[in-house]
Amino acid sequence: xxxxxxxxxxxxxxxxxxxxxxxxxxxxxxxxxxxxxxxxxxxxxxxxxxxxxxxxxxxxxxxxxxxxxxxxxxxxxxxxxxxxxxxxxxxxxxxxxxxxxxxxxxxxxxxxxxxxxxxxxxxxxxxxxxxxxxxxxxxxxxxxxxxxxxxxxxxxxxxxxxxxxxxxxxxxxxxxxxxxxxxxxxxxxxxxxxxxxxxxxxxxxxxxxxxxxxxxxxxxxxxxxxxxxxxxxxxxxxxxxxxxxxxxxxxxxxxxxxxxxxxxxxxxxxxxxxxxxxx
Amino acid sequence: xxxxxxxxxxxxxxxxxxxxxxxxxxxxxxxxxxxxxxxxxxxxxxxxxxxxxxxxxxxxxxxxxxxxxxxxxxxxxxxxxxxxxxxxxxxxxxxxxxxxxxxxxxxxxxxxxxxxxxxxxxxxxxxxxxxxxxxxxxxxxxxxxxxxxxxxxxxxxxxxxxxxxxxxxxxxxxxxxxxxxxxxxxxxxxxxxxxxxxxxxxxxxxxxxxxxxxxxxxxxxxxxxxxxxxxxxxxxxxxxxxxxxxxxxxxxxxxxxxxxxxxxxxxxxxxxxxxxxxxxxxxxxxxxxxx
Numbered sequence: 414x415x416x417x418x419x420x421x422x423x424x425x426x427x428x429x430x431x432x433x434x435x436x437x438x439x440x441x442x443x444x445x446x447x448x449x450x451x452x453x454x455x456x457x458x459x460x461x462x463x464x465x466x467x468x469x470x471x472x473x474x475x476x477x478x479x480x481x482x483x484x485x486x487x488x489x490x491x492x493x494x495x496x497x498x499x500x501x502x503x504x505x506x507x508x509x510x511x512x513x514x515x516x517x518x519x520x521x522x523x524x525x526x527x528x529x530x531x532x533x534x535x536x537x538x539x540x541x542x543x544x545x546x547x548x549x550x551x552x553x554x555x556x557x558x559x560x561x562x563x564x565x566x567x568x569x570x571x572x573x574x575x576x577x578x579x580x581x582x583x584x585x586x587x588x589x590x591x592x593x594x595x596x597x598x599x600x601x602x603x604x605x606x607x608x609x610x611x612x613x614x615x616x617x618x619x620x621x622x623x624x625x626x627x628x629x630x631x632x633x634x635x636x637x638x639x640x641x642x643x644x645x646x647x648x649x650x651x652x653x654x655x656x657x658x659x660x661x662x663x664x665x666x667x668x669x670x671x672x673x674x675x676x677x678x679x680x681x682x683x684x685x686x687x688x689x690x691x692x
Numbered sequence: 693x694x695x696x697x698x699x700x701x702x703x704x705x706x707x708x709x710x711x712x713x714x715x716x717x718x719x720x721x722x723x724x725x726x727x728x729x730x731x732x733x734x735x736x737x738x739x740x741x742x743x744x745x746x747x748x749x750x751x752x753x754x755x756x757x758x759x760x761x762x763x764x765x766x767x768x769x770x771x772x773x774x775x776x777x778x779x780x781x782x783x784x785x786x787x788x789x790x791x792x793x794x795x796x797x798x799x800x801x802x803x804x805x806x807x808x809x810x811x812x813x814x815x816x817x818x819x820x821x822x823x824x825x826x827x828x829x830x831x832x833x834x835x836x837x838x839x840x841x842x843x844x845x846x847x848x849x850x851x852x853x854x855x856x857x858x859x860x861x862x863x864x865x866x867x868x869x870x871x872x873x874x875x876x877x878x879x880x881x882x883x884x885x886x887x888x889x890x891x892x893x894x895x896x897x898x899x900x901x902x903x904x905x906x907x908x909x910x911x912x913x914x915x916x917x918x919x920x921x922x923x924x925x926x927x928x929x930x931x932x933x934x935x936x937x938x939x940x941x942x943x944x945x946x947x948x949x950x951x952x953x954x955x956x957x958x959x960x961x962x963x964x965x966x967x968x969x970x971x972x973x974x975x976x977x978x979x980x981x982x983x
Contacts, residue, residue, distance in 0.1 A: 444782055491966050498719060499969055502920050506962040509913070513954035524951070614913060618727070618789060625786045654801050661794030665771055668787040672776045 419535050423603055425643045426535070426542035427596050432623040432635035433549050434593035439621070439629050441585035442565040443493075444501040447508030448593045448620045453612035454511060455481045455594025456601035457521050460529040463602075470531045474541075474598040482591030489583045508617050515609040526608035533602040541599055545592055546636065552588075553632050561585055626667065628674020637675045641667075696824050697946050698939060703830035703899060705938020706837040710892035711915025712922065712930035713841055714885035720925030721861045721881050728768050728788040729889045729915075730908030731795035732761045736893025737903040738799055741810045750813035754894050761890025762883050764795070769882040774875070792908070799905040810901045829898040836895075837934075840888065841927050848927070853880055861925070914941070917961045923971030932973060936960075 431448060438445040458477035462468040468476065492503045521527045552558055560581050564571040572578045601607045619642070627638025645663065649656035667675070711733060718726040736757045743753035772787040819826045848854035856877045859867040868874050896911065897903050918937045922929025937957055944956040964971065 439782075495965060495969050498723070498725060498924070499920070499965060501725070502916065503962060503965045505913075506917070506958045506965065509954055509958040510962065513952075513958065517951050517955070615909065621782075622786050622789055625782055655797075657793055657797040658801065661790045661797065664790035665787050665794070668783070668790070669771060669775045672783050674783075 421643065421647055423535050423538055425640060426538045427600055427603075428620075428623060428639040428643050429542045429636055430545050430596040430599070431593060431620045432627070432639040433545050434589045434596060435620045435624045436549070436629070436632070436635040437561075437585045437589035437592070438582075439624055440565055441561045441582050442568065443496075443582060443586060444498075444621065445504045445586065445589060446501050446614065446617050446621065447504035447506075447511070448589075449612040449614065449616040450508030450511035451481055451485060451590040451593035452597030452600070452616070453515055453607075453609060454484065454597070456597035456607050456612070457515060457527065458594070459598035460527055460601045460607060461521060463531045464527075464529065470533055470602060471537075473531075474595060474602070477598045478591045478594040481594035482587045485587040485590030486583065489586045493579070493582055493586065505614060505617070508612075508614055512609050512612055512614075515612075522608075524609070526606055529601045529605050529607060531602055532605060533599060538599050538603060541595060545595065546632075548592075549632055557581070557584070626664065626674060628671075628676040630673065630678040631676055631681055633676045633681065634674050641675065697942050699824060699826055699830070701939030701942035702834055702935055703827070703938070704942060705918075705935035706830075706834040707892045707896050707899070707911065707934075708914045708918045708937050709837050709841070709931045709934025710888045710895070711911055712918035712934045713837075713844065713927055714888040714892075715912075715916055716919045716922075716925055716927060716930045717844075717881055717885045717888075719919070721857050722773065722878065724773065724784055724788075725782075725916075726768075726788050726885065727785060727912075728765075728772070728791035728795075729885065730912035731792040732764055732886050732889040732908075733893040733896070733911055734799065734903075734905060734908035735764060735795060736761050736890030737897040737907055738803070738808075738893075738905070739890075740894045740897040741808050741903045742803075744811050744813060753813070757894045758887055758890050761886045761893070765882040765886025766879055769879050773878060773882070796905045796908075803905070805905055807902050807904050810897045810903060812901060813898075827899060829895055833895040833899065836891070837931065840891070841931050844884065844888075844927050853877060857881065914938075914957070917957065920961060920971055921964050923973040926971070926973045929971055929973035933971070 431452060434451070435445060435448050455474075455477045458480055459470075459473045462473040462476060463470060488507060492500065492507065495503050515521065516524050553561075560571065560576045563574070563576055564578050564581055568578050597612065623638035623642050624635045625638070626641060627636065628634030646656060646660050649659050652659050671677070711729065714729050714732075715726065718724050718729070739757035739760045740753050743756045744750065748756065768788065768791050772784045772791070776784045776787070814828060819828065819831070846854075848857060856867070856872045857880070859870070859872055860874055860877060864874060892911070892915075893908070896907065914937055915934070918933035919930055920933070921936055922931070922933030937960075940957055940960060941953055944953050948956060
């Protein structure tokens, strides 16, 4: 496998993981515009654990993910008091503050960035992406998925039917943030250097776009969206400086044709029903 | 010196306020976080620069830039909002963001990513009072923002189209049933918000004398924050929030250092969201805090 293809696959895997980080809260009806902030926390925590405390890579990534999830639980208490567009803007502010705080943290290099000592390659990153997908797949097969979908469709009715709305929203938010931390940590260990500015709000917005472009109705949407967002600009490289112009036009055309996203529930259901009926 | 900083803060804030008004209209009436507005802001600034460089007189350059903003906004309405009415809440976000990518890269292809110096169309732009320096675009910008918001406020309260917009803000479906021609009123929201943002871009170009393809992003984030601080859907709140953010930014650069600006500004945003989730003036406006 050439270095270029490998580089693209690494980006694809990291983008898929971050897409699921955004998908969990979106599936519960919350738009988290601070994903990049949680990625940054995961990246810096994991880098710090390996660099300064001598922790091995895999435990460091898992610990960073867990700690970020706990931090997200704490942040969720005030943030989830808001809802709808206010929630999106509160998470946006959280992301901005995380970026600005790291920029001022001398202990991890501040504005000069932070070198990361332990390298991870494509197999591990692809493995983590697969692991995250399986986790989300299993979660949505369980009661968790059912309740999340219920409160996404109508929080009031879900509440009346005995779903603990607040608990599930908090869980989706914190779990999404923990997954974001994994994406950030993998990014840090692969590129061996991180700086706060790479985890800006634009990245958060792009990650949300993966999910919305792919479709929020099924767990296949984030996968499709992240793939299209990563691979299309690469395919359009022939267009030289016009490639992002072409990319934007294709995005606009895709959303105009399929406002619900690339993958929607109905055709998938038909496909699986046909398969089951065929033999 | 503090007074000078306040003046600078108000000048920056009046640009944020114009952008905040555009966001607040879009969210208040349509519940749509329009991410193409930063692009309109950039187009306003870049068009001013390009027309001035081509030798146009400044009134022509300003009108051209405003016109470009309004026309682009209409095109964006056609392709994003109109096609996606009834889709889930956050869906038009993708297309509007795609327009941001599109317009930024078109400008990039045409003129490159360098900072472009805007020639000053005025001979002497600085007025001096008692040792304080006020640049003319700053002063005009502040006066114009307040005048335009006053005009918008009248429009919303007194005119037929304003009543239609307020009814759509309450409930688009009910407005439709009661005979409001929603499809023909919504473009007005886009034209007005396009004009406000483009004017922000024009003033930015004339005050700070530089433009580049990505100039809209940072300003738009501050504009969104200004909208939230003032109270979403409240046009006077947008002015208040814009000026507050502008002054907070300039003062924290002066007293805390440039690195602390974002912590100060977004910390203030978060604090206000937690204490008063509807913003400082939210809930005081017409129709439950929305436009």
